[in-house]
Amino acid sequence: MKLTRLLPALLGLFSLSLPAAEKPDVLFIAVDDLNDWVGHLGGHPQAKTPNIDRLVARGTAFTNAHCAAPACNPSRAALMTGLRPWQTGIYTNDDTAGGIIKDIVTINRHFLAQGYNTQGGGKIYHGGPSEGREDTWTVWKNLFPGTKTHESNMNGLNSGHFDWGVLDAKTEEMGDTKMTDWAINELKTAPLDKPLFLAAGYVKPHLPWYVPQEFFDRFPLESIQLPKVKEDDLADIPAAGVKMAKPEGDHAKVVKGDQWKKAVQAYLATTSYLDDQVGRLLDGLDASPRKDKTIIVWWTDHGWALGEKQHWRKFALWEDTTRTSFSIVAPGVSKPGSVCNAGVDYMNIYPTLCELTGLPVPAHVKGASLVPLLKDPKAAWDGVAICTHDKGNHAVKNEQWRYIRYADGSEELYDHTQDPHEWTNLAGEVGMSEVKAKLASHLPPEGTEVPSVRDNNGGRNKAKGKGKEKGKGKGKGKNKSKEKSE
Helix, strand or coil, X not given: CCHHHHHHHHHHHHHHCCCHHHCCEEEEEEECCCCCCCCCCXXXXXXXXXXXXXXXXXXXXXXXXXXXXXXXXXXXXXXXXXXXXXXXXXXXXXXXXXXXXXXXXXXXXXXXXXXXXXXXXXXXXXXXXXXXXXXXCCEECCCCCCCCCCCCCCCCCCCCCCCEEECCXXXXXXXXXXXXXXXXXXXXXXXXXXXXXXXXXXXXXXXXXXXXXXXXXXXXXXXXXXXXXXXXXXXXXXXXXXXXXXXXXXXXXXXXCCCHHHHHHHHHHHHHHHHHHHHHHHHHHHCCCCHHHEEEEEEECCCCEECHHHCEECCCCCHHHHECCEEEECCCCCCCCEEECCCEEHHHHXXXXXXXXXXXXXXXXXXXXXXXXXXXXXXXXXXXXXXXXXXXCEEEECCCEEEEECCCCCEEEEECCCCCCCCCCCCCCCCCHHHXXXXXXXXXXXXXXXXXXXXXXXXXXXXXXXXXXXXXXXXXXXXXXXXXXX
């Protein structure tokens, strides 16, 4: 065994011999559908996220971090298991995860087995049945009931929950507000004789973008700026990429319905609501007895497009849909205000948490720990970020390049030092073969990707969508809120 793999295991043995009260706590914050429209990443000039920014500033902000898959279900499954979509077959939201994940030691199961009080609430996995078993948390609270959605469409597009508008409700009635209340109480009251792993999962800014008027008032419609776009941006993109963009779908409806500015306003407003809750949670941590010994892991499950490349939602392999807001605050390890530009992805989170808490790294977890970058953000790093959307479609990102290869072999290549918006596809240019080959070397060899769960009729997860929400762990969640398809 290599020393780098042996050391965390030895640390784990030492850690288990320490009194429980001396082990670090973990505040594990997940956010749904938040892209880089946050102050510290500068994705939109009008974004107002002072609380997210002050959280991130406490440790190391990874500004070139990306999801393992641009959809809720596979992104969360990959992060929590430490396994990539091509290893599990969980590629999209249609790949029911429970039948696979039930046999894998996930992050929360690992911490539970190592003596942690594991408390989970909100959205951590993609829906109740995603773990496939009920012994994975000390207490699992599930989604917190919030306000009812509107019976009629508010933006006039009649596209299901692809909707936005002012919610006639109080902030206290929102599900994420209630989740924050619960998390703050756990930080305050959880027994101090046992280390705490507290997972708090925010649903907003997931669709529909319904928040009270006060949040819309922060972003006057007449001053809203649209994302920077190139009118013919899809002209140099292969057919497989155009198919993912679906310009004839959401984008055509938004433009025809004159809803683009209103959508941007609603997304900024919903993100601002989220930011207020994050501020409350951070204040709750600071007022708790756990303040000085808590590791904070802040992550958003993928990016989100609002008209870039005539695309909306996630479900694509470009920067806007794979880039995430990600930071780790590790007392005594990371330095406040640190910024790291290395290409990282969510396969790095599981081993990093193990090293920071002194727990052994499960044998199936092969990602590299980020601890060297937490200590020195400019340390040598040969890793890259890899994102997968359905079988055979992958993006590779390092500090300079994004390379996309689709299942049909077509390609895209962007130089982020010259083209941060990814407007010029260089894949067909002379002299790019070596760059493409180097990036492609990180992708799975041909024939090694497992079939998708939905297509693998002979696999362990034959029954699609048959799992029922029953709650998990010793404390079963009472609310059975249904997850949207996204």
